[in-house]
Amino acid sequence: MNRARSRGGRPRLAATALAIASVVTTTSPLSSQGTSGASPADVEIRIEVDSAGRTRVTERFRTAADSALQEGRYQLLARPCAVIGAVAIAGDDRTAPLRVASNDPWQLLTDTANVGAGASTIVIQYQVSRPGGGNIPLVVPTHAIPHRDGARTGSIRLTVRLPDPSARVTFPRVVSLPGTNEWQGQFVAIPSFVNVRLSSGDRPCDTAAPTGRDGGLVWRFWLLVAILVLWVPTYQWWAGRTREGDE
Amino acid sequence: MIGGQLTAFYVVVGAYLALVCGIGLYNYRRASTEEGFFAAGRSLGPLLGGATLMANQVSAGATIGMVGFHYFSGISYAWTWPLTWIGWVVAALFVAPRIRRIAGLTLPDYFAARFESRAARAISAVFILVVYAMMLSAQYQAGGLLFGLVGGMAYPRAVLLVAGITTVYTVLGGMYSNAYVGLLKAVLLLGGYGLAVPFLLSHVGGIHEIGSALTAIDPRLSGNWFGWRQLLAISMALGLGLAASPYEISAIYSMQSRRATRLAIGYSFFFQACVGIGVLLFGLSMRVAMPYLPQADHATPVLGMSVLPPAIGLLVLLAAVVTLTRTGGAILLTVAAAVSHDLYGELLAPRASERARVLASRIAVVTFSAIPVALALRQLSLVNFIVIWAAKLMVSFLFVPVVVGLNWRGATRAGAIASMIGGMVACLVWSRYGTPYFLGLDPAEAGVLASALLMVAVSLTTRPVSAEATARFFGSVDAG
Numbered sequence: 186m187n188r189a190r191s192r193g194g195r196p197r198l199a200a201t202a203l204a205i206a207s208v209v210t211t212t213s214p215l216s217s218q219g220t221s222g223a224s225p226a227d228v229e230i231r232i233e234v235d236s237a238g239r240t241r242v243t244e245r246f247r248t249a250a251d252s253a254l255q256e257g258r259y260q261l262l263a264r265p266c267a268v269i270g271a272v273a274i275a276g277d278d279r280t281a282p283l284r285v286a287s288n289d290p291w292q293l294l295t296d297t298a299n300v301g302a303g304a305s306t307i308v309i310q311y312q313v314s315r316p317g318g319g320n321i322p323l324v325v326p327t328h329a330i331p332h333r334d335g336a337r338t339g340s341i342r343l344t345v346r347l348p349d350p351s352a353r354v355t356f357p358r359v360v361s362l363p364g365t366n367e368w369q370g371q372f373v374a375i376p377s378f379v380n381v382r383l384s385s386g387d388r389p390c391d392t393a394a395p396t397g398r399d400g401g402l403v404w405r406f407w408l409l410v411a412i413l414v415l416w417v418p419t420y421q422w423w424a425g426r427t428r429e430g431d432e
Numbered sequence: 433m434i435g436g437q438l439t440a441f442y443v444v445v446g447a448y449l450a451l452v453c454g455i456g457l458y459n460y461r462r463a464s465t466e467e468g469f470f471a472a473g474r475s476l477g478p479l480l481g482g483a484t485l486m487a488n489q490v491s492a493g494a495t496i497g498m499v500g501f502h503y504f505s506g507i508s509y510a511w512t513w514p515l516t517w518i519g520w521v522v523a524a525l526f527v528a529p530r531i532r533r534i535a536g537l538t539l540p541d542y543f544a545a546r547f548e549s550r551a552a553r554a555i556s557a558v559f560i561l562v563v564y565a566m567m568l569s570a571q572y573q574a575g576g577l578l579f580g581l582v583g584g585m586a587y588p589r590a591v592l593l594v595a596g597i598t599t600v601y602t603v604l605g606g607m608y609s610n611a612y613v614g615l616l617k618a619v620l621l622l623g624g625y626g627l628a629v630p631f632l633l634s635h636v637g638g639i640h641e642i643g644s645a646l647t648a649i650d651p652r653l654s655g656n657w658f659g660w661r662q663l664l665a666i667s668m669a670l671g672l673g674l675a676a677s678p679y680e681i682s683a684i685y686s687m688q689s690r691r692a693t694r695l696a697i698g699y700s701f702f703f704q705a706c707v708g709i710g711v712l713l714f715g716l717s718m719r720v721a722m723p724y725l726p727q728a729d730h731a732t733p734v735l736g737m738s739v740l741p742p743a744i745g746l747l748v749l750l751a752a753v754v755t756l757t758r759t760g761g762a763i764l765l766t767v768a769a770a771v772s773h774d775l776y777g778e779l780l781a782p783r784a785s786e787r788a789r790v791l792a793s794r795i796a797v798v799t800f801s802a803i804p805v806a807l808a809l810r811q812l813s814l815v816n817f818i819v820i821w822a823a824k825l826m827v828s829f830l831f832v833p834v835v836v837g838l839n840w841r842g843a844t845r846a847g848a849i850a851s852m853i854g855g856m857v858a859c860l861v862w863s864r865y866g867t868p869y870f871l872g873l874d875p876a877e878a879g880v881l882a883s884a885l886l887m888v889a890v891s892l893t894t895r896p897v898s899a900e901a902t903a904r905f906f907g908s909v910d911a912g
Contacts, residue, residue, distance in 0.1 A: 262645060262720070288648045290641075325723060332726040339738070356635040357721070357739045372738050373581065373730065374722040380635055399643030400654030405507055406639050406712075412514050413705035421698035424524070424691075 227251060227340040228330055232321060234381060236348040240313040240321050244375075247306060251331055254307055257296025258327045259283065262377040264290075264320045270312040272324060276304030283309070289397040294324060320378045332373045339373035347381060356380035437742055441582060444750050445597075452601050452757075455612050480615055481687045482699025487614030488680055489700070490621070490707050491567075491759035492574035495752045497815030499735075500728035502715020504814075506646060506653030512667045513708040519671025520697050522835065527675050528684050528693045530838045530905050538766070539678040539834070540774040546837050547845040548901050554779055555852055556830070557770040560678050561800070563826045564763050569807035570818040571598070571760040574729065576808060577815075578752055581733040591808045598760035599801040602768070603794050613761070617754045618703050624747035625710030628740050632717040645720045653719065665874035666820055672880070673827035676834035678766045729815050764797045771796035821863075828859035828879025832887050840891075841902055847891030855883030 229245040248254045261269070272283045274296050281298035301307040309324050330341055345354050345368045352366070356379065359370035476484060491497075501509050531542055539560065543552040575594030580587045601613075636642060646653035658666070674680055687693045718731040721739060725731060736749035772793035777784055784792070812818055829852045836851075837843045859879030862870060866878065873881065896902075 260723075290644055291648045327724070329724040329726045358737075358741065358745065370738065372722075373734055374725045376722050376739075377720060397644030398647055399640045400647030400651050402507060402643030402646065402654035402716075403639050405654070406643075409507075409510055409514075409712075410709060413708060416514060416517060417698065417701045417705060420521070420701055421695070424694035424698050 228342070228375065230323065230341065230343045230375070232343070232345045232379060234321075234345070234347050234352070234383070236383075238315045238383065240315060242309075242311055242313060242321065242323065244309040244324055245306060246308075246326070248301070248304060251326075253328045254326060255302055256328075257299065257301050259294040259296075259309070259324045260288075260327055261292045261294060261322050261324050262290060263292055264322055264378065266315060266319055267322055268314040269322065270314070272309060272311040274298075274300050275308040275310070276300040276302070277306065279304075320380050322378050323375060325375045325377055330374060339371050341372045341375055342369065343372060343376070343379070344369045345379060345381065348383065352381060352383045354379060354381050437737070437746075438583065440742070440746060441737075441749060444746055445753055448750060448754060449597060449601070451616075452613060476683075476687045476692070476696070478692050478695035479699055480612075481683065481692055481696030482703065483618040484614040484683045484686065485680060485696055485700035486703035486707070487617045487755075487758050488677075488683055488762050489674065490617075490704060490755060491819065492571045492752065492756035493759075493816050493819035494707060494711055495621070495755040496574040496578060496729055496732045497570065497819060498711045499715045499718070499732045500730070500814055501816045502712050503719050503725070503731040504728040505657035506650075506655070506719075507712065507716065508652075508656045508658045508663065509666075510708060510712045511663050512670060513704065515663065515667030516671040516674065517701060517704075518667075519674040520701070522672065523675040523680065523684075524694050524697050526835050526839055527681070528697075529690050531681060531684065531834075533905055538769040538773055539676075539681050539830070540770060540778075542681070542834070542837075543848065544774075544778065546897070546901060546905060547843070547848045548897050549845040549849070550779060552833075552845060552848050552852070553774050555849060556833075557774040559829050559852065559856060560770050561767055563822050564678075564767050565800075565804050566807065566818060566822040566825070568760055568763045568767075568801075569804035569812075570815050570822070571756045571763070572804055572808035573811055573818070574815045575753070575756045575760075577727070577729050578733045578749070578756070581730060582737050582749060587811075588809055591805055594756065594760075595801050595805050595808075598757050598764065599798055601757050602761040602764040602797050602801075613754065613758050617751070617758050620747060620751040620754055621703070621707050621710070624744065624751045625706060625714075627744045628735070628748050629710055629713050631740060631744060632713060632721075636717045636720050642716050642720055646716060649719070649723065653716075661869070662874075665876055668880075669820065669824040669827045669874075669876040672831045672835075673823045676830040677826065678770075678830075681834075683762075764801060767800045768793040768796040771800065824863075824874075824876035824879070825856065825859055827876050828855040828883060829853070831855075831880055832883040836884065836887055838905060841906055842891050842896065843887060844891040844894045844896050846894040847887045847889075850890040851883045851887035854886040855879040858882035 227247045229243075231243045231245075233241045246254050257274075261272070263269070269292075272285070272294055273280055274283050279298070279300045281296070281300045283294040284297045286293045286295070296302075311324070313321050315321070332340065343357075343359060345359060347353070347366045347368065350366055353361070354368045357370060357372065357376045359368040361368050498509070538557075540553040540556045543549065543556045572591050572594050575598075576587050576591035579585055579590035579593055583590065585593070633639075637645075643654045647655075650657075684693050687696060714735055715731055718725070718735055718739070722734065725734060732748070732752055736745040736752070739745070740748060772789050772795075776792045776796075777789045781788070813821075832855060833843075833848045833851045837848055856879065858881070859875045862873065862875035862878040866873070866875065871878075
């Protein structure tokens, strides 16, 4: 009798599982959609790379979606082989350079001319020279871009235009737009850099000596690893030599 | 996450749920007894047992919450891993050998057997319910953030979905599923993290580059965001709490032998070390790669859906889903046992049939699963802060009655009850009025100290338990 009940219970339980699975299924989009069909972006970042490795970066911010942008504070993670030209900020009808201060390896950028104050759109532009592929630093506001709860994609759209079809973006995750040399992705936060590979023969230049103090992270990390690695065999040796009767 | 990848995510999550349901249905008859449902028939060997112990400890608090913790506070919290392991040694030395002397299913079984007290059983069961409601809310919160961000769902809907998945998972499988899914969880974590960490390091830079970028943001990120005093207090709560943790003790009950238990703890150290290094590097790398996320707890979901290559990202996200459902399942099992076995079966309806108890346990899973949803919807704090807070409460009322009770003949029924209540009250009072470090004590330390003092003082002045009860735990051990 119990067995009969047990068998009778299985379909019910399976049906419950299927019901949950159907909830999951109905929340997923049935068709594959590109990022171009996603929600409108509050931040548009466009990177254009030419065959010589020269890169032009344009970042466009809608200030209505993010009042903290009025503070005019940004930062940029400098990379050893990425030479960054002057960074300009434009408000509705004014343009000025951002003041740069170094906090190695970051550069702190400030809108001292208050170009962005009261502007509906802020545009930041700069050029990066790189020998070959490698990392392209991005200017990042020093606060989180607001994220809409329930939005299917983030409010930051990144588009990278590369010089030829064999070039690709390896970081962060973006998808190739069909029929173009463009790659696009949508994010909830601005990445501090984008990594591109221009062709299979490229040797990225980011192998130069790193700069800045590590603050003791290196020795702390390896000490932690050493403790964890040593702990396991030591304990297992002790546990293995313990031979006691049981049950 | 864009359409094709989102579909892949749901397909993989669906396949995982189907697998869990398959394991659960396959073991349905084996889990139709209480011993099968709660203790996997006491069949777990060292490797499966190690994966089970690790899977219990490495919750969404680790794969999502701890990544977020490292994201906002840097490396210092990682020192809690080796410090917490001291609690495992305490469990191996002072808990596992003796507690396995009773063929118990739950931690309150121990209280009933050791102290011959229905009141001690009931109090421990109720306290476990309270603490585990908080612990489960942390799992739901982490899951809600993950599904909300990855699936583009409103947070409340995502929390409900996670609660539903966890409940189905637990009702179908019991400890049999938990054990096998624990192994799957270990494989996913090792595989996903093993692929993701080299990718991250190769793109973000080596340890030095990460260190210099973090130091420039805030020197405490590469040094001591948390001071040693805080780390010791947190580790004590987490580690000693583990030694007396109800679901870890349930896992210990599930193993073949004491030797298997000790070896399993060693295997779990290996799994935990890999996970610990992985979550540390995830958190630190993400702080450099995306320094301003909307929430620190978004680090893992964003890593999986926007940073890593699709296949590796999917593995990391699936590992997080498995982690939160698996740990949520372990918590629900413990809660179900507290309700159906300890409160219903032993106190309210002692004559209930085995089948009625299992049915009660499954009803308890479904019912109790709803309570932490309300907590998760409020998002009380970062996921890992909720886990730490729950651990502090747990160590305050459980550690002394379990460890001292198992190793001191003189512990009495009244002493155990006073110890549990006093420890819980002291921790709550200290948390409300005594932080930070009133009289030099963290709330968890105050709770354990009060619990220990009450255990000793009350036990010395009250009637001891019977010689039979004492002999079950001390007789043959001391003779041998």
